[in-house]
Amino acid sequence: MFQLLGIPPQALFGQLLLGLINGAFYALLSLGLAIIFGLLNIINFAHGAQYMLGAFAAWFLLQYAGLGYWWALLLAPVAVGLFGVALERTMLQRLYRLDHLYGLLLTFGLALILQGYFRNRFGSSGLPYGIPPVLEGGHNLGFMFLPNYRGWVVVFSLGVCLLTWFVIERTQLGSYLRAATENPTLVQAFGINVPRMITLTYGFGAGLAAMAGVLAAPIYQVNPLMGADLIIVVFAVVVIGGMGSIMGSIVTGFALGVIEGLTKVFYPEASNTVIFVIMALVLLVRPAGLFGRAQ
């Protein structure tokens, strides 16, 4: 078999596919962040903690209510979404008059509280959560063994991302959202309840993060710090994609997942930093991000 850059092509395709799977998480998370930022102009630092809450919610549902993965996929985002709504109503709302950086600081503080509390209660080694029986095992694709669950992750997140994009860009509700981003006062003058829309949007963003958490629970450890370092990478993804661009964050998420996957093959030590390096380069060349609108 010929080798491409020292790696047999089968291994390469395998790594590309794995990168795509990781990209699915980046895409889901940056989508949530981009939506929240687009409408509320708040950087939701608590996004990583909400991702973690989703995974824990799945674990709780299994442990205490005997409800398995499929229920978790439905209920956890709703639960965390409601939690997000409560947060927005009680705390975030007060900050809209202020400099947007206060929102960042508030959500940062919230993230610290959530992560610290969960770490106290559950330790850091993580809790086990099994792969749903229906999705166990895998298929030998010839160039690699693909666990079924991982395949499901890609398909599902792609579906959710595209559905969200469709709702925002092609439906009436989405058009209200987009209008409210640009000129909330005017939109409110038309009789649309903008504050409620904002609240629900934040809840939706949090719910998306939680959904990513449920997806992650069977394959990564359910542990209190699972979102802490991930969130910074997602920030970088959003900066590269361009803040506020929905399609931008989806495409960038998947693309960066693939690039990271390739880095793991050729130069694994740098797999942590490659996304930041790309971010630095993009900032030099296109400060608004690849798909963003210049400010």
Add this chain to the structure above:
Amino acid sequence: MSTWRTLTLMAAALVLAVGTAHAQISDGVVKIGVLNDQSSLYADLAGPGSVVAARMAVEDFGAAAKGLKVEVLSADHQNKPDVGSSIARQWYDVDKVDLIVDVTNSAVALAVNQITRDKAKAFIVSGAASSDLTGKACSPNTIHWTYDTWALANGTGNAIVKTGGDTWFFITADYAFGHALERDTEAVVLKSGGKVLGKVRHPLNTADFSSFLLQAQTSKAKIIGLANAGGDTINAIKQAAEFGIVKGGQNLAGLLVFITDVHGLGLQAAQGLIFTEAFYWDANEKTRAWGVRFAERDRGIHPTMIHAGVYAGILHYLKAVTALKSDDGTKVIAKMKEMPTDDPLFGKGTIRADGRKIHPMYLFEVKKPSESKGPWDYYKLRATIPAAEAFRPLDQGDCPLVKK
């Protein structure tokens, strides 16, 4: 002599007598500080359990009956060398602590090692793995009790190659500890006639091992060596099960695994895992009795080798203090090296000039779910490495304390 002078002399003599009696045990209390990670990565394999072990040691020694006042304190170093060294400094300077034990995390242990030496106190390491503690950084104030990277590499590497695992692929955590494990194990594998087919380095605290496991699978090595610890090892093992690695005929070798990791993984995921440890609670009558007693006091968690090391180390320390009637750090450590050790957990052993405690090491394999009778019944013994061969030879460590 005038009455005044006699009285003054008598007073002085009295003060001296009383003073010196107290000066031998500083402040009249032997203070032991258990310093480790109580809240993050390593909280389960050491953490609050080590404090329990320390208290058990003090009680079992019968300190009160022997007229010795002993106090146990604890603190959380959060796996940060600066927090750990601050606490150690404050303990020695302000709280008059005489002995620090455990310190899981080699970075913190090296820092505390230095501070203990500067202040001439005592330090018994149970949790940290760096073999530098009895090598380049050896100190007359430190004893390295339970295990180190050399012993792990030697035990696991050697024994596995001898039983047919002669081609290896390493998945290594890209930091000093991981490199050390990989380097030591590779040397052993090559010496025993095995081959290393490839290695890959992953960043510390990696959530997703799929890419690295895929590379390991492609290499077709019989053994995939995991040169990492804690959450990384658990993640790698979990995901290896997902990718059907063990089913596909390859075996995983954990280079640093504790019974609490196996408990967290569950036997379904961890079965067949091979690794070296210094202690297993269910090994014999004495260890079992202690293990059960420990579990009652530590929320049902059975002891890891680190907990055992804390217990045994403190027992031996208190014996030395009683024999010397002093808690002067340097003197007590020297006495500990002089006296042979004997405790219910590690049996009979010795402590070398470089501070290395010598005892046999054991190669364990994780039982299949069908073989286990209940929770914490996880290991079967594959081989015993005799004490004389288990640790790095005295002359190979570059320890300045060892006369060539």
Add this chain to the structure above:
Amino acid sequence: MATTTEYLEAPAAAAASVPLRHQYVAFGVMVGFFVVAPFAVYPIFLMKALCFGLFACAFNLLIGYVGLLSFGHAAFLGSAGYATAHAAKVWGFRPELAVLVGVVVASLLGLAIGALAIRRQGIYFAMTTLALAQMLYFFCLQAKFTGGEDGIQAVPRGTVLGVLDLRHTLTIYFVVLAVFLAGFLLIYRTIHSPFGQVLKAIRENEPRATSLGYTADRYKLIAFVLSATLSGLAGGTKVLVFQLASLTDVHWGMSGEVVLMTLLGGLGTVFGPVVGALMVVTLENYLTQLGAWVTVVQGAIFVVCVLSFRRGVVGELGHLLKRPL
């Protein structure tokens, strides 16, 4: 978006360009406290407060007077720390030269990161600094010379100018105090100088400042580099106190901590960062026995401060006295 926004900035009354008498008094109180304290309180603890105080003051220069929230300031603290440790231990430099090496490294890093980050404003700026600092963290994790997880240990303290032996606790304490005061006064002088006025003008109305002929980006960059340099000074000094350079100092948690200290003490006030640093260091010391609760408490302080205590301790005090502090 809403047109009236409350900016992250110094209270309006701080527009005075002449140092006010009550600020002299406050300065006297601060110096008096730190001169007397080591005889009653564990000096190493106080030195930690001083180093972080300087770090927070340097950070505050950027947020309070230029309006830029940097979420990656740990990069400067930590990189200077590593450079100083390396210079002192491996190259055998004297402490003052080792710290100088650290300061230079922090400066250059500040120039590099600043040049990239200044291109964006507000939140984008914050996220960019965060991401770049994280990149530095991973670099430090893997580079050989930083010792990775172990850090650089057993850094020798040496003797300053061949005379002051830093191994004596009180000696190093007063050296650290001198360094802190020097940095503090430098920041103070900068704020109350023509340069500081231009920064204020840029923060309040950048287009107008530009129309007056000031290149806003260049001024912002200079301020950024100055902030980075002084953070480096704090980092290098801290390494000599603790004789250890570790990854904690380049981790984003440290960036968050300095924000916390400044927020709690009072964003944009002169003495706020020092008070905030002292409070946070005390809190952490007190809570070490409780391990992970420290994070929860820090988070709670953030939330409370942002929601209802935005002026911070010193800011509220200044508001009560109706004089800027």
